[in-house]
Amino acid sequence: MDALVQISNVTKCYDSGHPAVDAVSLMVAPGEAVAVMGPSGSGKSTLLNLIAGLDRPSSGTVTVAGQRIDVLGETGMAKFRQRQIGMIFQFFNLLEDLTVADNVLLPAQLSGLRGGQARARADELLAALRIERYQDAYPGRLSGGERQRVAIARALAGEPAIVLADEPTGNLDSATGASLLALLGELNSGGTTIVVVTHDHAIAARMHRQIEMLDGRIITDTAAAAPGQRPRHAAGEDSPPPGPGGPPPGEPAGNEAAGQQTEPGQGAAWMPWARHQEQEGSS
Ligand SMILES: Nc1ncnc2c1ncn2[C@@H]1O[C@H](COP(=O)(O)OP(=O)(O)OP(=O)(O)O)[C@@H](O)[C@H]1O
Ligand SMILES: [Mg+2]
Numbered sequence: 001m002d003a004l005v006q007i008s009n010v011t012k013c014y015d016s017g018h019p020a021v022d023a024v025s026l027m028v029a030p031g032e033a034v035a036v037m038g039p040s041g042s043g044k045s046t047l048l049n050l051i052a053g054l055d056r057p058s059s060g061t062v063t064v065a066g067q068r069i070d071v072l073g074e075t076g077m078a079k080f081r082q083r084q085i086g087m088i089f090q091f092f093n094l095l096e097d098l099t100v101a102d103n104v105l106l107p108a109q110l111s112g113l114r115g116g117q118a119r120a121r122a123d124e125l126l127a128a129l130r131i132e133r134y135q136d137a138y139p140g141r142l143s144g145g146e147r148q149r150v151a152i153a154r155a156l157a158g159e160p161a162i163v164l165a166d167e168p169t170g171n172l173d174s175a176t177g178a179s180l181l182a183l184l185g186e187l188n189s190g191g192t193t194i195v196v197v198t199h200d201h202a203i204a205a206r207m208h209r210q211i212e213m214l215d216g217r218i219i220t221d222t223a224a225a226a227p228g229q230r231p232r233h234a235a236g237e238d239s240p241p242p243g244p245g246g247p248p249p250g251e252p253a254g255n256e257a258a259g260q261q262t263e264p265g266q267g268a269a270w271m272p273w274a275r276h277q278e279q280e281g282s283s
Contacts, residue, residue: 003027003063004162004193005051010060012046012216019058020046022216030161032223033188034195035204038213044197047213048164051195052085053077065161082110086155086192088165092147094139094154101126101135104153111158118157125153145176152183163187165196169203181206 005028012021021043028034036044049055050062053069062070065084072080081087095103104125108118126132129149131142139147148168155163165184169177181203188194196207204210212220 002030002066004030004032004065005195006061006063007047007050008061008063010050010057010062012043012050012055013058019043019216021050021057023060024216024218025060026211026218026221028162028193028195030193031188031191032193032209033184033207034209034211035207036195036197036211036213037199037201037204038219042213043216044213045166046216048166048195048197051162052087052164053081054087082107082158083112084161086158086160086163088148088151088155088163088168090167090170092139092151094147094150096139099136099138100131100142100150103139103150104157106157107154108157111160113158121157121159122153125156129153144172148172148176148180152180156187160192162193162195165194167197167199169198169200177203 005026007024007026010021010024011019013019024043024047026047036047038044046055050057051064053062053064053072057070060070061068064080067080067084069077069080095106098106101122105118105122108121109115111118113121123132126135129152131146131149131153134142134146134150139150142150155165163184168180168184172180177200184194184196185206194207196203198204209221209223211218211222
């Protein structure tokens with residue numbers, strides 16, 4: 001199986017002290033859903049940032065989607081992120097001077113979608129995530145859950161190969177957190193690879209692979225127990241699926257009219273990218 005992410009003997013040292021990431025090697029296959037756990041300071045965010053191309057290793061190599069990203073220059077790195085990475089940060093990192101719609105449209109455009117396609121994709125994501133009514137508002141007036149939905153729409157706008165989420169539910173009430181989890185599961189069911197940093201064992205248990213870090217090293221990796229035996233998608237294990245993939249509690253499944261009244265958590269219907277061809281030139 002070709003790796004989507006291949007980290008080989010990577011060390012990341014900051015100014016002083018123990019390396020933040022210490023001689024880590026890790027392979028993530030396409031379609032995996034991976035939870036990264038470990039105590040504060042163990043290097044989880046650093047690892048995620050190395051995969052995202054937001055940080056560079058002090059030594060070792062990072063290859064994502066067949067590209068050695070540790071050797072890219074700033075421009076190459078930015079392009080790589082735009083094309084391959086969807087990042088959901090704990091504090092969302094929305095662009096406060098842009099409207100909700102532009103926060104989503106910008107990454108769609110940067111990923112290379114042409115004008116009409118980018119607009120159509122942004123519109124569909126806004127509708128699918130139930131934030132279209134805020135599209136002309138600035139993020140500052142939104143609630144935490146609404147901001148999170150904008151952050152998710154933004155992360156998905158460029159059709160990333162991999163979605164990286166760093167403590168995405170850390171600042172959310174449990175209902176909003178559950179709905180984010182369902183969204184991640186659906187994404188994964190659609191083939192998107194997911195790596196989520198979390199302190200929440202319930203969230204980790206719903207990914208099909210768990211990695212635990214301590215002092216910059218990976219100390220456990222459930223994939224190591226059965227290499228090559230992993231299911232392709234998190235929802236593809238026992239039935240019913242343990243977590244990602246189904247609609248959140250209380251939300252019915254099966255509305256195929258995506259982009260209109262679709263609720264997050266309704267199967268593939270809310271994921272608009274399957275219908276790009278039809279949408280082309282629609283703005
Ligand atoms: N930009 C930086 N400059 C200097 N040190 C850093 C930087 N980023 C991280 N570190 C250090 O690297 C180590 C790992 O940090 P990291 O943020 O990856 O941990 P974490 O596992 O994500 O922790 P948390 O659960 O608290 O988010 C810590 O000791 C931290 O202080
Ligand atoms: Mg962190």
